[in-house]
Amino acid sequence: MKKAVIFLSFATLVFSGCETIVAVDTPPHTPRLALTYTLSNQAPSSEYQNFFEGRELFVSVSQGALEVKQPTGRGDASVELVNEAGQTVEQFRSKARQGYNYTTGRPDSIYGYYVPARGFVGEPGQTYTLRASVPGVEAVEAKLTLPARAVIETGGYAIRQSNQLPSDAYPGRLTCSILDNAATTDYYLAYARVLDRNGQYWGYVQLDYNSNNNPEINLTRPQFSVSQSNYSQYPFSDAGGNGQRLNLSTDVYLRYGGRYDPASTYSKPGFIEIIVSSITPEAYRFYQSLQRYYDTDGNPFAEPAPLFSNVRPGYGLFGGSTDVTYRIAL
Known part of the structure; x- marks a missing residue:
């Protein structure tokens, strides 16, 4: 045992004294x-x-x-x-x-x-x-x-009880059903926002991360995206369900996004507006690659995650989105 300790100590000294400088061409x-x-x-x-x-x-x-x-x-x-x-x-x-x-x-x-x-x-x-x-x-x-406009068949918002959210967060289950065209391959993004009783912007819809009913993020499953954040774009296609209904369902709550004035009361939410965007294949591929890129989180050992580009001879995305809206009264 003593010999082994001496050998390891010697080996440590030898290798710690070795330093190799490798010139890397830019x-x-x-x-x-x-x-x-x-x-x-x-x-x-x-x-x-x-x-x-x-x-x-x-x-x-x-x-x-x-x-x-x-x-x-x-x-x-x-x-x-x-x-x-x-x-x-x-x-x-x-x-x-x-x-x-x-x-x-x-x-x-x-x-x-x-x-x-x-x-x-x-x-x-x-x-x-x-x-x-x-x-x-x-x-x-x-x-x-x-692309052509999507067809939103139904949309709904069912108020639910939550012990982790205040009552004025209006927690609920947001659902949407899209009638997919069987003759074409289609790509989508879905968003939601909140309007007041006069139809003016009131706030945004926030995913309830504390809910046990919400599945993990999965780019193959229809789910709502966040319009202001490129990180939270979740495109989905009709692959595996071409011509069938595409259903979105998730627990959310409503957050006031206007300017708060302590001297007065702010308006109540009146409507939820669901926006379904039919997007170009290039936009679908770009946002999928962007999500994979973010998921590497700078890990040098992760699989390469190059970003898709349709800009020539440069880089980036020229995307297209055809939007339709569906309004739900609260």
């Missing part, structure tokens, strides 16, 4: 334009843009794998949307945001967002091309056809 990198944008059949009003923040146009430029600087957006991009006839139907302007040094011209992480200047509304069945360029980088483009 992989070649050509900066490419990178962007994300989702075209919809809804008018891009301020209410729409606030609810669907993840759909707005963001433009940046790729950087090498070993670069340590914080990636930033580009505020000098030229972007246009072109229809099948070759006509420019939409252009974009840089989005000003107060409080982020926008007026000083100093770029930061918020720099690079754009808003549509013409208020164009996409039409299902029509094909559109997005073209973008910035100085010093090769221009890119991507093409899509807006």
Whole structure:
């Protein structure tokens, strides 16, 4: 035993004194334009843009794998949307945001967002091309056809009791049934929001993580997504159920999202609005790959999780979404 201890001590000293420096060549990198944008059949009003923040146009430029600087957006991009006839139907302007040094011209992480200047509304069945360029980088483009509208058969909200939530959280079971078209392969995202009794935005629907009735997140099962967060996009398809009803059902509660004034009482919720989005195959693949990428959580031993891209010769997503709504009175 004593000999073994002496040997291990000697081995530790030998190997601790060994140090090998390996020179690693920096992989070649050509900066490419990178962007994300989702075209919809809804008018891009301020209410729409606030609810669907993840759909707005963001433009940046790729950087090498070993670069340590914080990636930033580009505020000098030229972007246009072109229809099948070759006509420019939409252009974009840089989005000003107060409080982020926008007026000083100093770029930061918020720099690079754009808003549509013409208020164009996409039409299902029509094909559109997005073209973008910035100085010093090769221009890119991507093409899509807006999918047909989904058919929401039923929707409901059943109030339930919860010992873990206050009464003014309005806990309940939210359900939705989609009639799927048997003739096509379809891809969906589903959202929900809360309106007051006048039909104005009241707040948002929050998944009840304390409920034992909610299954684990599974990208093969229909479930509600969060419109403001790219991390919480859960696309689903009719694979395995083509032509059948696609059913969503989950325990949730309602959260007030307006400005609270202690001097007055805020309005009561009046409606839940379910939004079912028929999305393009490219958007479906992008959000699936994005979820897998987030799930690696920076683990160097995880399986590679490259992001899908349909922007050529750059990176990113030009997605399409055709939205339909179903209103439930509370």
